[in-house]
Amino acid sequence: MSSESKIYFYPIWLRIWHGINALGILILIFTGINMQYSNPNFKLMDFELAVNLHNIFGILVSVNYLLFFIGNILTTNKKYYRLKLKGLTKRLKLQVIYYTSGMFKHQQAPFPLSEKRKFNPMQKVAYLSVMYLFVPGLIFTGLALLFPETIIEEVYSFSGIFLTAVLHSSLGFLVSIFLIVHLYVASIGKNPADNFKSIVNGYHDISGH
Template structure:
């Protein structure tokens, strides 16, 4: 079959994606190390974890600001907007495809195009991650980097405790997103095809 190439991912987007990926992986590794810190099973020293977590956290913040600004300036931001009408049906259709249609060799219900880079499941999960989870994890992270700015008490509960809990819960969701994102990227005729796309910028149409 003759393949058609589409240039979907411009250079800035690929650089941002790479930097963000490294930051997220480092933040998850060091974050888990801090959360499960233990005398008997030292995975990474607590001090080193703190330092790395702070450094990659700041880089992730800068990277997020760039992502946010570029999406406002360029058309890429449109990929994160969606019509709510019929969204549930579109999500179910895409879910059914991953669970059943894919194995039967059915065509993709929402083929990739330059205007529509993401299928409905991607569109929702990427939007939730980038515009809800990331801002919360960044704001709570800044709070934990400067704990003196956090309110002492919120509704009778320690402010730092609430901030840390929210930060950890968002961290869990982002980790979950990463796992699913990495796996789903391998779904296709060639498992490495999508990984190649995010490096070269070109998407090969099957």
């Protein structure tokens, strides 16, 4: 493996953000499940502890999101998230075909990673949805639930808190599904551990692509 085939993909601020976010999200999912499916007969964790941890890590992940958001504004990292809508369906189709058939035939990836392209079209759509829709939605509804007096009491005869809570847990669920898929997709590479190493040391090896 030559050093030329390595790209410095993940700057230190991004890796710090990712590390805190990963830990935070894992704890939030675990404590969230404990709260949503709490049962006096089967206790994974003390409810009060789950609530407190969920609140603390919710705030931590929210503040940490600012690092991601501001970091992307201030650095060139934002360019990887730019999505051209024209021909997107076609590009997505190509990527789906690669993931479902091409890669098993050892074909070249349709969108190989380079200094200019960190994400393939599918990743772009998934990351954009998660980071600019789901996570902000979770932060917004989560902060509202932390200060329930700020929530509109009734919306078309439904409790405002109820609607906010259902939206919060639904988005949380979608992020959990994203996490599972994200972890699996990260294992796709020359070596399943490569991408996990990359997000720690910052260098991505593109020789396998």
